[in-house]
Amino acid sequence: MKTIWIIDDDPIFTFIIKRMIDLSSFEHKIYVFTDAELALSKLQKLVQTNSNEIPEVLFLDINMPVLDGWQFLDELSKDGPFPVIHIYLVSSSIDPIDHKKAEEYGVVKQLLVKPLSVKKLEQIKADLNK
Amino acid sequence: MIAGTHTNIDKRKKNELLLTKYKDLLDRTNEAALIGTWEVDLLKDELTWSAVTKKIHEVPPGFKPDLETAINFYKKGDNRERITHLFNQAIQTHKPYDDLFEIITAKGKIKWVRSIGIPIVKQGKCVRIYGTFQDINKQQVDRIKIETLLEETKGQNERLLNFAHIVSHNLHSHSGNLTMLLQLFRMEGENIDNTIFPLVEKATANLEETVVHLSEVVAMNTLTQEHIKRINLLDAIEKALINLNIKLKKAVVKVQIPKRTMVNAIPAYLDSILMNLLTNAYKYRKPRVPLEIIIISKKIDDHVVLNIQDNGIGIDLEKYGSKIFGMYKTFHPGKKSRGIGLFISRNQIETMGGKITVNSMPNLGSIFSLRFKK
Numbered sequence: 001m002k003t004i005w006i007i008d009d010d011p012i013f014t015f016i017i018k019r020m021i022d023l024s025s026f027e028h029k030i031y032v033f034t035d036a037e038l039a040l041s042k043l044q045k046l047v048q049t050n051s052n053e054i055p056e057v058l059f060l061d062i063n064m065p066v067l068d069g070w071q072f073l074d075e076l077s078k079d080g081p082f083p084v085i086h087i088y089l090v091s092s093s094i095d096p097i098d099h100k101k102a103e104e105y106g107v108v109k110q111l112l113v114k115p116l117s118v119k120k121l122e123q124i125k126a127d128l129n130k
Numbered sequence: 131m132i133a134g135t136h137t138n139i140d141k142r143k144k145n146e147l148l149l150t151k152y153k154d155l156l157d158r159t160n161e162a163a164l165i166g167t168w169e170v171d172l173l174k175d176e177l178t179w180s181a182v183t184k185k186i187h188e189v190p191p192g193f194k195p196d197l198e199t200a201i202n203f204y205k206k207g208d209n210r211e212r213i214t215h216l217f218n219q220a221i222q223t224h225k226p227y228d229d230l231f232e233i234i235t236a237k238g239k240i241k242w243v244r245s246i247g248i249p250i251v252k253q254g255k256c257v258r259i260y261g262t263f264q265d266i267n268k269q270q271v272d273r274i275k276i277e278t279l280l281e282e283t284k285g286q287n288e289r290l291l292n293f294a295h296i297v298s299h300n301l302h303s304h305s306g307n308l309t310m311l312l313q314l315f316r317m318e319g320e321n322i323d324n325t326i327f328p329l330v331e332k333a334t335a336n337l338e339e340t341v342v343h344l345s346e347v348v349a350m351n352t353l354t355q356e357h358i359k360r361i362n363l364l365d366a367i368e369k370a371l372i373n374l375n376i377k378l379k380k381a382v383v384k385v386q387i388p389k390r391t392m393v394n395a396i397p398a399y400l401d402s403i404l405m406n407l408l409t410n411a412y413k414y415r416k417p418r419v420p421l422e423i424i425i426i427s428k429k430i431d432d433h434v435v436l437n438i439q440d441n442g443i444g445i446d447l448e449k450y451g452s453k454i455f456g457m458y459k460t461f462h463p464g465k466k467s468r469g470i471g472l473f474i475s476r477n478q479i480e481t482m483g484g485k486i487t488v489n490s491m492p493n494l495g496s497i498f499s500l501r502f503k504k
Contacts, residue, residue: 092303
């Protein structure tokens with residue numbers, strides 16, 4: 001079964017996005033990580049073994065303590081070719097620097113600014129099949 | 131013969147008078163500039179101070195200084211150690227010095243001085259050191275005041291950046307969560323068909339909007355001149371037009387910009403300004419008239435001026451001219467105006483050392499001019 005990973009240190013937001021995904025037409029299994037380091041090491045292992053458990057979609061918060069979204073991507077890209085994952089950065093900031101930076105990271109599909117909506121998730125779902 | 135002698139005396143007298151005149155002038159200049167002179171004869175072990183030097187030390191005109199008392203006027207510690215070292219070095223290695231010191235005058239006042247010493251060497255030996263002694267207390271105190279002020283401002287700026295971060299991130303993430311929770315509540319909840327729930331939704335939407343405005347305003351102070359880069363103007367405009375291609379699908383857009391036009395700009399700000407002006411052109415287009423946008427650039431001296439012209443509804447500048455770039459100023463009822471876009475654009479272009487101006491006539495359209503450094 002295809003999976004979606006949510007990496008965000010805000011438990012209220014992870015609750016919301018999980019519930020929104022449930023309400024949308026996604027049929028993925030959802031994994032939530034509030035600890036980015038833990039998520040990173042788990043993902044690195046999956047990538048190394050080329051496991052079929054590598055998530056199809058990743059919602060990654062930019063602003064997190066210890067390991068932020070950018071560092072997460074940097075660490076992941078150190079291990080050679082980047083895995084095929086639809087990566088959506090999620091941020092509540094409208095800081096133009098973040099938008100510029102997101103453009104520079106080729107692996108990022110889009111920078112989503114909170115608040116999200118079920119409608120927006122449906123768009124993402126539709127993009128997956130393109 | 132006699133006449134000749136007379137002439138010589140006359141000439142010498144004239145020269146003496148001239149010399150006295152210049153000496154007098156120099157003395158007065160030195161006094162006004164608070165520059166004293168001093169001289170140490172190392173062979174005779176004699177120190178002489180000029181009148182101004184004595185005045186700076188606040189000693190009476192008859193005061194007879196010697197080397198030891200002179201050094202002891204320097205503030206104990208770093209100042210005295212430094213002057214001793216420099217003075218000895220001038221004697222031994224014949225190196226002149228020029229440095230700032232704090233002295234304590236005979237009346238106990240702390241003063242900043244600039245002391246210059248120049249060694250005179252005869253047959254490989256330093257025989258004399260002369261120099262100037264200048265009271266720079268006022269300048270130095272002012273300088274220190276300015277430096278302290280600058281430090282304080284830096285601190286305040288840092289706090290402003292923290293504030294910007296709290297607003298643009300923390301506050302926004304809380305209000306965003308609220309908005310999303312209400313959305314879920316509406317989708318899943320029963321019994322929400324009362325009067326209060328729509329009001330909570332409205333209040334939350336307002337809060338969200340205000341937080342967005344607030345974060346836009348504070349975000350604009352986070353980028354500075356250091357982020358300025360050389361940017362190809364045509365590329366930036368083409369990018370903005372691609373981003374808006376859905377809105378501008380039916381519009382006629384003419385772009386006349388030489389391919390190699392470069393401007394000094396902060397990339398994120400330039401994008402934001404172009405998006406804002408083009409979105410405005412779309413938003414304030416005339417109903418039932420095809421929208422036309424003309425984008426032209428021209429070089430004026432060391433500037434590049436970019437004109438964005440539309441055939442929209444225009445603005446009455448006589449009524450609103452001074453307010454158009456202000457915050458929360460809107461001029462067209464019924465449009466979804468927020469009164470923040472042009473305020474931000476103006477701040478952004480000014481941060482880049484440029485300018486924005488507008489020319490507009492109601493019912494004819496508007497021309498926004500951006501001035502960039504080339």
